[in-house]
Amino acid sequence: MTRQVFEGIKVFDFAWAAVGPQVGRELAEHGATVIRVESHRRLDSLRTAGPFKDGKPGTNRSAMYTAYNTNKYGISLDLNNPKSKEVARRLVAWADIVTDSMAVGTMAKLGLDYESCRKINPGVIYFSTTQQGQYGPHSGFQGFGHHANALLGLCTATGWPDSEPTLPFTPYCDYIAPWYVIIAVIGALLRRHQTGKGMYIEQSQFEAGLSFIAPHLLDYTVNEHAVTRMGNRDRYMSPHGVYPCRGADRWVAIAVTNDKEWQRFCDVIGDPDWAGDPKFNSVICRKENEDELDGLIGKWTKNYTPEQVMTMLQDAGVPAGVVQTGEDLLNDPQLKHRQHFRVLDHLEIGPHSYHAPAYRLSQTPCDIKRPAPCLGQHNDYVYKEILGFSDDEIADMLVEGVITTDADVATTM
Amino acid sequence: MVTEHDSLLGGYRVVDLTDEKGHLCGKVLGDFGADVIKVEKPGGDSSRNIGPFYKDIPHPEKSLFWFSTNTSKRGITLNIETVDGREILKRLVETADFVVESFQPGYMDDLGLGYSELKKAKPGIIVTSITPFGQTGPYARYQSTDLVGCAMGGLVRILGELGRPPVRMSCDPQAYFQASVHAALGSMVAHYHRVLTGEGQHVDVSMQEAVALSTMTATEVYDLMKVNVIGTGQFFINPRPEPHGLLFLRFVFPCKDGHVVIYYLGGAAGLIQSSQALLDWANEEGMALELKGYDFRQWDGSTIAEQELDRQYKAIIEFLMNKTKDELFEEAIKRGIMLAPCAITEDIGRNPHLQARGFWEEVDHPELGETIAYPGAPVRMEKAPWRIQCRAPLAGEHNEEVYGKELGFSREQMAIMKARNII
Numbered sequence: 001m002t003r004q005v006f007e008g009i010k011v012f013d014f015a016w017a018a019v020g021p022q023v024g025r026e027l028a029e030h031g032a033t034v035i036r037v038e039s040h041r042r043l044d045s046l047r048t049a050g051p052f053k054d055g056k057p058g059t060n061r062s063a064m065y066t067a068y069n070t071n072k073y074g075i076s077l078d079l080n081n082p083k084s085k086e087v088a089r090r091l092v093a094w095a096d097i098v099t100d101s102m103a104v105g106t107m108a109k110l111g112l113d114y115e116s117c118r119k120i121n122p123g124v125i126y127f128s129t130t131q132q133g134q135y136g137p138h139s140g141f142q143g144f145g146h147h148a149n150a151l152l153g154l155c156t157a158t159g160w161p162d163s164e165p166t167l168p169f170t171p172y173c174d175y176i177a178p179w180y181v182i183i184a185v186i187g188a189l190l191r192r193h194q195t196g197k198g199m200y201i202e203q204s205q206f207e208a209g210l211s212f213i214a215p216h217l218l219d220y221t222v223n224e225h226a227v228t229r230m231g232n233r234d235r236y237m238s239p240h241g242v243y244p245c246r247g248a249d250r251w252v253a254i255a256v257t258n259d260k261e262w263q264r265f266c267d268v269i270g271d272p273d274w275a276g277d278p279k280f281n282s283v284i285c286r287k288e289n290e291d292e293l294d295g296l297i298g299k300w301t302k303n304y305t306p307e308q309v310m311t312m313l314q315d316a317g318v319p320a321g322v323v324q325t326g327e328d329l330l331n332d333p334q335l336k337h338r339q340h341f342r343v344l345d346h347l348e349i350g351p352h353s354y355h356a357p358a359y360r361l362s363q364t365p366c367d368i369k370r371p372a373p374c375l376g377q378h379n380d381y382v383y384k385e386i387l388g389f390s391d392d393e394i395a396d397m398l399v400e401g402v403i404t405t406d407a408d409v410a411t412t413m
Numbered sequence: 414m415v416t417e418h419d420s421l422l423g424g425y426r427v428v429d430l431t432d433e434k435g436h437l438c439g440k441v442l443g444d445f446g447a448d449v450i451k452v453e454k455p456g457g458d459s460s461r462n463i464g465p466f467y468k469d470i471p472h473p474e475k476s477l478f479w480f481s482t483n484t485s486k487r488g489i490t491l492n493i494e495t496v497d498g499r500e501i502l503k504r505l506v507e508t509a510d511f512v513v514e515s516f517q518p519g520y521m522d523d524l525g526l527g528y529s530e531l532k533k534a535k536p537g538i539i540v541t542s543i544t545p546f547g548q549t550g551p552y553a554r555y556q557s558t559d560l561v562g563c564a565m566g567g568l569v570r571i572l573g574e575l576g577r578p579p580v581r582m583s584c585d586p587q588a589y590f591q592a593s594v595h596a597a598l599g600s601m602v603a604h605y606h607r608v609l610t611g612e613g614q615h616v617d618v619s620m621q622e623a624v625a626l627s628t629m630t631a632t633e634v635y636d637l638m639k640v641n642v643i644g645t646g647q648f649f650i651n652p653r654p655e656p657h658g659l660l661f662l663r664f665v666f667p668c669k670d671g672h673v674v675i676y677y678l679g680g681a682a683g684l685i686q687s688s689q690a691l692l693d694w695a696n697e698e699g700m701a702l703e704l705k706g707y708d709f710r711q712w713d714g715s716t717i718a719e720q721e722l723d724r725q726y727k728a729i730i731e732f733l734m735n736k737t738k739d740e741l742f743e744e745a746i747k748r749g750i751m752l753a754p755c756a757i758t759e760d761i762g763r764n765p766h767l768q769a770r771g772f773w774e775e776v777d778h779p780e781l782g783e784t785i786a787y788p789g790a791p792v793r794m795e796k797a798p799w800r801i802q803c804r805a806p807l808a809g810e811h812n813e814e815v816y817g818k819e820l821g822f823s824r825e826q827m828a829i830m831k832a833r834n835i836i
Contacts (some may be wrong), residue, residue, distance in 0.1 A: 005602055043681070045683065048680060055636060055652070064630050137748060152761075158582050164646070164667070171629060191797060218787065226758035229583055234585070235464060240560060242560075251578055253560050255560045322565065325570050326642060332621075333550075354631070
């Protein structure tokens with residue numbers, strides 16, 4: 001095994017929910033030592049969100065939680081207990097990076113805001129990511145990624161022109177914001193390497209999400225055109241859509257980007273009479289008769305599985321792809337080739353598949369070796385070996401509720 | 414130009430050979446301070462023809478897509494399919510730290526410009542390749558567009574409405590942007606390693622994988638529950654073990670002037686508080702009285718019946734229909750209710766919070782005679798600020814500067830290059 005990129009980098013990971021923990025995960029999967037600090041008294045919201053093993057909620061049964069906390073060590077600590085101060089102090093002193101995604105003001109109340117941490121560890125790199133950022137009139141809003149979907153206009157931009165806004169199942173902004181934080185954290189580590197200085201990083205996840213709407217925001221600013229729901233239509237391509245296939249609820253996406261591809265598309269579908277009709281002759285004509293065109297294409301696609309349509313069209317150089325379900329992704333031969341999914345055996349959930357990053361590094365591949373910790377799983381190792389507490393001190397902290405246990409879990413999940 | 418100490422990537426150079434699939438990667442690195450040189454085909458990249466356009470005028474120097482994905486870059490033209498073009502590119506790479514490209518797998522190798530060759534020109538170089546499916550594998554040669562990338566990555570199946578085809582987000586191109594940001598991220602991991610060890614590497618990015626990472630728990634739900642998540646309109650789909658089956662939770666609610674997203678649920682402590690606060694507010698105004706006294710601690714997502722949900726939704730919607738999005742959001746912030754308005758584009762432009770935070774960046778476009786407000790920093794750092802260094806380049810705008818001043822070509826040589834369609 002070659003040296004891992006972030007070997008030796010230490011992260012005090014206090015961030016929770018989806019955005020913050022994905023930053024620590026990326027670093028941990030490339031060698032950083034990341035200690036996730038949680039309390040049984042206020043469970044990470046992901047531990048209370050499914051899917052759960054056998055559909056039964058439980059502190060250590062959520063596959064959403066495990067997905068974002070691979071390779072980390074996990075300890076339990078009640079930071080609201082005044083006797084936790086010494087633990088927190090040692091964690092801050094130990095860490096290169098401290099992470100925060102709590103509601104604005106929480107870290108200050110705990111004495112763990114950037115200023116406090118910097119006094120203990122002047123070179124610390126510290127990030128706070130929240131939905132609306134640390135300041136501004138909406139900074140107190142406590143929303144999750146689905147609320148960011150709404151604020152970003154993704155609900156009004158997803159669906160059909162003749163119906164209501166829809167809810168993207170995924171809290172999509174949670175899969176934009178963390179990538180920028182990781183880039184900033186890596187930059188900050190390198191800057192510290194050069195100057196010895198730490199850094200404070202602040203993020204509004206909403207603002208990060210807006211970077212993915214940029215062309216449309218400019219279109220509004222300059223032209224006053226709002227984003228509208230267009231189904232699967234594209235402004236410049238035709239045919240461009242999702243078409244029904246053989247099988248139950250099976251679909252294929254097809255996008256013809258130019259005239260050459262239209263010719264090849266017609267070849268593949270066997271040059272039916274309608275394909276030669278002047279009303280489908282040019283992209284401008286096809287755009288004008290798009291409903292009819294989509295109906296005719298759908299009649300053809302319905303004879304085949306989406307995999308067959310994709311293969312026939314791709315072999316002819318026409319962009320097409322299966323509208324993949326979760327099941328399809330897990331069985332996708334390309335993703336298998338790239339080892340996108342890694343099976344890890346979690347203590348309570350058992351073996352299942354975890355996403356790897358979207359990039360392959362030729363010299364320093366990621367190493368995804370451990371599923372997320374059960375709450376408090378590494379208390380012994382971390383309190384003793386890393387933070388240097390004695391057995392007696394640890395016993396005291398357990399008795400005093402500084403180190404929380406399963407008995408502290410609130411009854412409602 | 415940003416100096417080395419006041420930006421994250423000041424002093425590092427990126428050679429950007431991407432098409433529309435990868436433009437955002439170079440922009441991200443440029444906005445963090447890198448010197449990004451966008452290399453276009455003579456005459457300019459075809460992505461300049463992607464709309465929307467400034468004042469709706471289709472013109473290669475007026476593409477708002479181009480503007481928004483190429484800030485903080487300088488622009489040169491170069492035909493890398495010519496012998497001279499290849500040599501010039503290698504000279505440019507000698508001065509660079511990153512090369513980002515999004516050609517078909519194998520194209521750069523065929524030109525003698527693959528990673529192994531570029532490494533000879535510049536030991537330690539990081540070459541980042543953005544492709545729809547990755548450099549190798551059964552789909553490596555497959556063509557893609559934004560729609561196909563979103564579909565193959567699983568982001569289409571989980572959007573839309575029951576009984577209609579799955580959809581992509583109309584604010585395209587999300588697949589390209591996901592691929593580009595993961596490319597910037599992978600490049601930074603490689604960069605860290607290079608600074609510490611001197612070793613460069615090849616970063617192989619798959620758009621499909623980048624999209625797959627944005628699908629929340631679509632694969633985990635299948636893995637654990639053997640259920641495929643699908644788009645369910647205004648509802649969030651929550652699979653439960655039998656006999657309870659799928660639970661459809663309403664997340665998008667109508668209000669007086671549009672829609673809002675609400676977590677109207679029991680379960681975790683924060684959700685109970687939020688739902689209770691919404692109900693209390695409605696009750697204070699004499700609405701949803703049939704739910705008065707309802708204790709959200711008894712709200713159990715694993716057993717709650719559809720009829721009970723419908724009863725509650727009906728009462729809450731009656732209340733919401735008296736309120737505007739803005740009224741609801743303002744009060745939601747005060748009362749700790751997890752409710753946010755479904756913005757239309759105009760709402761984002763006039764969002765007072767973004768204005769108070771100074772989010773928008775005014776970018777000067779001298780040839781258009783105006784400045785345009787661009788979305789600002791996706792993450793903020795006081796000491797090494799993110800900033801838009803300059804507007805997107807015009808085609809060949811920096812040929813003189815880069816070829817003449819920096820690479821030392823003479824005027825005569827540049828005239829030959831121009832005449833031979835090399836630049």
